Amino acid sequence: MQKYSKQTRLLLAVDCIIFGFDGETLKLLLIKRGFQPEKNNWSLMGGFVQPDESLDQASNRILKQLTGLEGVYLEQLHTFGNPLRDPIERTISVAYFALVDIHKYEKQISADYHAEWFSLKRAPKIIFDQQEMVELAKQRIRYKAALHPILFELLPGKFTLPQLQNLYECVFNTTIDKRNFSKRVLATGLLIKLNEKDKAGSKRGAYYYQLNMQNYYAKFQAFMNFIPNPDSIGL
Amino acid sequence: MQKYSKQTRLLLAVDCIIFGFDGETLKLLLIKRGFQPEKNNWSLMGGFVQPDESLDQASNRILKQLTGLEGVYLEQLHTFGNPLRDPIERTISVAYFALVDIHKYEKQISADYHAEWFSLKRAPKIIFDQQEMVELAKQRIRYKAALHPILFELLPGKFTLPQLQNLYECVFNTTIDKRNFSKRVLATGLLIKLNEKDKAGSKRGAYYYQLNMQNYYAKFQAFMNFIPNPDSIGL
DNA sequence: GCAAAAGTGTTCGTAATACACCCATGC
DNA sequence: GCATGGGTGTATTACGAACACTTTTGC
Secondary structure, eight states, rough: OOOOOOEEEEEEEEEEEEEEEEEEEEEEEEEHHHHHHHTTSOOEEEOOTTTTHHHHHHHHHHHHHHOOOSOOOOEEEEEEOTTTTSSSSSSSEEEEEEEOOOOHHHHHHHHHOOOEEEEEEGGGOSSSSHHHHHHHHHHHHHHTTTSOOOGGGSOOOSSEEEHHHHHHHHHTTTTTOHHHHHHHHTTTTOOEEEEEEEEESSSSEEEEEEEEEEEEEHHHOOOOOOOSOOOOOOO | OOOOTTTTEEEEEEOOOOOOOOOSSEEEEEOOOOOOSSSTTTEEEEOOOOOOOOOOHHHHHHHHHOOOSSOOOEEEEEEOOOOOOSSSSSSEEEEEEEEEEEHHHHHHHHHHHEEEEGGGGOOOOOSSTHHHHHHHHHHHHHHTTSOGGGGGSOOOSEEEEEHOOOOHHHHSSSSSOOHHHHHHHHHOEEEEEEEEOSSOOOOEEEEEEEHHHHHHHHHHTSSSOOOOOGGSSSO
C-alpha cells in the first residue's frame, strides 16, 4: 500500500531532563551541544529519533550515548511541538525525565562525556524551550513524589533516614519534623534497616537502610503520603 | 541557516480520546475512519499535524473538524511512537483526552459528523494501537479524578448530587455512601445549591447544583479526596 | 565535657468511616 | 397509602500534626 501522500513529515527529537541529588541540592545534568545552532551552549541531553526505534528506545539510547547512563528511571514527560521552538527547522520534541543516583556516575560522566551537574538554582541558560521542559519536569516530580516513592531512585542502594529526609525537604522546599517523617516512612514497610551506620554525617552515625524491593514494586502505584500538607506546597 | 540534513522526518498525528457521561455509563466517541488503511473502521478522532500549528492547536482543530466540539477540556496524554504502529508508514501520535458534556452535543455529533458514542465496555475494536491509548486515558482520568475535580467537565452546568455520585461510582467502579459523599463534596466549597429541582430522576426531585467557578479554578490543582480509599481502587 | 546530629513517644485535633431514619411526591 | 429515590446527623476510629528530651561520640 502507498504512503500517506501530501502530509508533511517533521523532525522528531527526544530531550532528557536528568535529575540527581548530591545530598545537598537537586541537580540537573547538562551537556554542551555539539552542533549548530547553539553549538557549545548548554543543553539537555537530546537527539533525533531514528527511523527504526521507539520513543522509549530513543531516549534510552541518547541517555547512554551522551552520559553512559543505563537502566535508570526514565519516564515520558510531555511532547513539545511549538512550530517555532527550533529556529532552524520545525522539530517536535518528546521530553523524558530521568532520576539517577548521582554518585554512581559522577566521575564517569564528567570525564568521559563533558556533561556537568548543575544545582537547579544555579544552572545556566539552556537552549530553545528547554527551560520550560525543566520547569514541567520539576513540577511532575514533585507531584509524583508527593504520592509515590520515586525519590528513592535518586539515592544510592544504602542510605540513611536523615539523607532521605533531606532529599524530601529539598524537593519540596520545606522542613519536615523528623519524628513524624521517620514514622511515616517506616510505616510504609518499604525500608529495611541495616546493621551498619554511616559515620560521615555525624559522630554518632546514622543507620543505613535499603529498599525492600518486593514491597517497593508492589506499592509503587499506591497512594502514600510522604510529605505533610501536600496542599500547602506548590504542586 | 541550513536545515538538519541527514535526519529522517516522520509523520506526526494527533489522536483524541473523547469521554462523555450519559448518566449511566462512561462513553467514548468514535468515528468511521475516512481514508485508507482501515477505511470505514472505527477510530479515535485523529489527524495529521500541519506545518504551522502547535500540538494543542492541532488537537483542538481535529476535535472541531470531526465533531464540532469546541472549548472542551482537552489535555495531552502521552505520545505513542512505536515504529510499526501504523502499517502504511511510521507515524508518531500525540494522544489527547477530552471530557465533554455529552448532552450538549449529542444530536449534533451524530447528525452532522457520523460520530457515535459507545459505552466503554461495549465499544467496537478500534484501529492500530488505539485501544492502548484508551486504556491509558482511562487510567489517567481515574488518577486525576481521585485528586482533582475534573469529572465536573462531564456534567452539564446544572447537576444533582445523585448524578455526581453516580458518575464517581461509575468511573471508579465502586459504590459510595451517599451521606459521606455529599459531606465530602460540599465541604470543598465547589458547589452552589440552586433553588430548583430535577424531577426527572425521582418523584421528590433532587436539588440542582452548579459549580462555583471561582473556587473551582482556585482549587483545581489542590489535592482533594473525592473517593474513599483511593488505594483500594485500581489506580 | 561539650557540641552536633541521631533517635525515639505521647497527646491532641481533625477527618474519614460506618451506619439508619425521615421526607416528599407521583401514582 | 405506598413505593421510590432524596436528604440528613452522630458516634467511633484512625491518622496526621505538634512537640522535647536522651543518646552517642569525636574533638
